[in-house]
Amino acid sequence: MANAGDRFDVLVLGGGSGGYACALRAAELGLDVAVVEKDKLGGTCLHLGCIPTKALLHAAEVADSTRESDQFGIKASLEGVDMPGVNSYKDGVVQRLFTGLQGLVKSRGITVIEGQGRLVGPRTVEVEGQRYDGKHVVLASGSYPRSLPGLEVDGRTVLTSDHALALDRVPSSVIVLGGGVIGVEFASAWRSFGAEVTILEALPRLVPAEDESSSKALERAFRKRGIAFMTGTPFQSVESQDDGVTVTTKGGDTLRAELLLVAVGRGPSTSGQGFEEQGIAMERGFVLTDERLRTNVDAVSAVGDIVPGLQLAHRGFQQGVFVAEDIAGLAPTPIDETGIPRVTYCEPEVASVGLNELVARERYGDEIETVSFDLGGNGKSQILKTQGFVKLIRRTNGPVVGVHMVGSRVGELIGEAQLIYNWEAFPEDVAPLIHMHPTQNEALGEAHLALAGKPLHAHV
Ligand SMILES: Cc1cc2nc3c(=O)[nH]c(=O)nc-3n(C[C@H](O)[C@H](O)[C@H](O)COP(=O)(O)OP(=O)(O)OC[C@H]3O[C@@H](n4cnc5c(N)ncnc54)[C@H](O)[C@@H]3O)c2cc1C
Secondary structure, eight states, rough: OOOTOOEEEEEEOOOOOHHHHHHHHHHHTTTTTEEEEETTTTTHHHHHHHHHHHHHHHHHHHHHHTTTTTGGTTOOOOOOOHHHHHHHHHHHHHHHHHHHHHHHHHHTEEEEEOOEEEEETTTEEEEEEEEEEEEEEEOEEEEEEEOTTTTTOOOEEEEEEEHHOOSOOOOEEEEOOOOOOHHHHHHHHHHHOOOOEEOOOOOSSSSSTTTTHHHHHHHHHHHHHTTTTEEOOOOOEEETTTTEEEEETSSOEEEEESEEEEOOEEEEOTTSSSSSSTOEEETTTTEEOOEEEEETTTTTEEEGGGGSSSHHHHHHHHHHHHHHHHHHOOOOOOOOGGGEEEEEESSSEEEEEEHHHHHHHHHTTTTTEEEEEEEOOOOHHHHTOOOEEEEEEEEEEEEEEEEEEEEETTGGGGGHHHHHTTTTHHHHTOOOOOOOOTTTTTHHHHHHHHHTTOOOOOOO
């Protein structure tokens, strides 16, 4: 129980990935910690993000496997998708993890202050009229789904990912506005469930933050799966009818569907939280920090989606741990944002770590080498009937600076890829390491063999 006027070593505003990770590590280090949370511990990732979407995508994979079972000589037919059943599976996963997280937080002796907090002094948070102080305050208030000017989300025909996760039916048709991570993941799941899907993306390619080769491979795979997409096509307007939406693009095309999903990115949840009033430096709503995640105000740090950069749960975890250790005086090494692994969990998956080729060329000019190992030469990928590649970028005579992968399940390979990047391994260091056969990991090994000048199952 917290009492008004309590002073904690660390007072965390927001109990999502960044905030709760900070609290857990700080408590582990013997600090007296409180977390202010207005909704549920676990935040977006656990309740409205990573976990529920990946459960949907797994159910989608089961639907695909059933539909395509004949290819493997198995006789089965997909009778339908029971969305309430899918949701109950998804919600069960979330609930189990939520219960576990609550238990963990309690077991570490962390005080949870329920309610909406507001920064009313540099290191004072007010919650429902009660004030709490921290020797250190960590801002971790997360993000919300953004829309576009003039585009009104009504939760009925025009949805955000929050609404989409609660949908109790499979829509017959959907327009997905935004071909980034969230957009393509929903597009993929809905297509597997049987919906007609069209993605509208203003930039020239799907997953535009990824290496161009990954975008091309994903687009090819989506075309095969019957997922329509229009790239380089900015949105103009939407009109809602009783039974659907009509979307007009800037080029003048009109598209009709039952639903429009707005997936144009996430904004920082910082307005009305008292941050500006306390003199915290901000830009476009994001909280500015130095590389140690300290704001310009003494003993106030910030972590997670409110800090400019990749909006990913594991970045939030790592930032939270970093800040706790920094506060405890352990002098942790600043996080290299480029070394944060990225996975888009659509079918096929897209995974990467390090620089893409364009950025590597900007940075190192012609002093880079690339190799692409086609999953056609990987036994396990053939067994799974997936297509794609592992692409490596190295500095000439130097370490691997980028790994890019496309294919079913390649997200699971990112663990090794991120070790290679973050330990600055040379392809020659990785080449002698033995990869289990037959696994998709072998493709990563083969790509390194090729880049080290000794390809095995690849044409030279
Ligand atoms: C659909 C979707 C899918 C995603 N999939 C992935 C994925 O597969 N992998 C991945 O790494 N990332 C994924 N993400 C991103 C990930 O969810 C976020 O990067 C992560 O949750 C950010 O953590 P955070 O702690 O910064 O914020 P949040 O998780 O948003 O947590 C912030 C918390 O602060 C609370 N809060 C805010 N203001 C106050 C206040 N004033 N007082 C009290 N409490 C407050 C909120 O209630 C919330 O619980 C996904 C996101 C979405 C939307």
